[in-house]
Amino acid sequence: MKKNKTCCFIDYYSQDCFIELNHNNPDYIKLELKLKEILGSLVEDFSVNHFISGMKFGLEQISAEIILELKTKFSGVTLEGVIPYENYATDWTETQRDKYYSIMQNIDKEVMLQHNFSHDCMIKRNLYMINKSKYIILYTNNTSKINAINKYAKSIGKVVFIMDVETLNTIPNIKICR
Template sequence: MFEKILPFTRKKHVAGLKCAFTGHRPQNLPFRFDETDERCLRLKAELRKLIVQMIEQKNVTHFISGMALGIDTYAAEIVLDLKSQFPFITLECAIPCETQAAKWSERYRNRYFGIVEQCDKETILQRHYSSDCMQKRNRYMVEHADLILAVWDGKPSGTGMTVTYARSLRKSVWTLDPNTFSVTVE
């Protein structure tokens, strides 16, 4: 694993808790890749509310995104947008391998690299793809976070395995159901 901490200038703020995001890829969401769908717009609004609540009520100041398509991307973009309101928050991109976005469409690659260019910390878990690099990334995020924000419908998935791992480490898990928009906090 190697890290690149990007320079930034901000007012000093007391470091707070760290939150990692986990969630479904677009093909596993009710609206799939259609981000203009009202369900996607509502999901992003609910996700934003939870992130603001974490900042204001739980003193979360550092967010970790695994940079996958879907929830990871939405959450990272929300954090970057919230920096104008909360200049002390930071975004870390936890990248499973250097080629994570290599096979994505140009549109999604540009979005990915735009987020990475704006993040405060870039952590690349390994140089080359391996069958377990996504799982290593998920474990890294859970181990380096105080709490987890999961957009998960409760069905078996990589997100479910990440939530199970977080629970085994007694991390606080906030779950937003992408179908009902209900939130549970454990």
């Protein structure tokens, strides 16, 4: 049996300045193309075959959708959705919830970490994903927000790619921390 090489993606991008999630927005199109390049490279160049998304609205869901596309091109690629608590998407807009449920219907594995919200549920979600992954992609526009999680991931031997969403770095230009 082939061992999974796993990658998770964690979104630390400030939602107040997030690129409008509109397929007609040139910035969105540019971001989506760059994510396709990066995630495709992980599959082809790094032999990553299992991806984990925390299903946060924004870059985590965009990445999950790209992985669902990659599953049609590469056999053996799987997607796991990690839900921090049962009613995670309850307060989202109808459009956001529709997108969330559309992705969740097509994943290979769903993991719900706890039934009720708690103040540390997102931290637990992130730790679960990091502990299961060899590669971690941290999407951010403020690297100071990710210092603790980056330090933890490095301390347990993970490969961390920090992607500054505003500059849209490619894999070779992403800061790789070991």
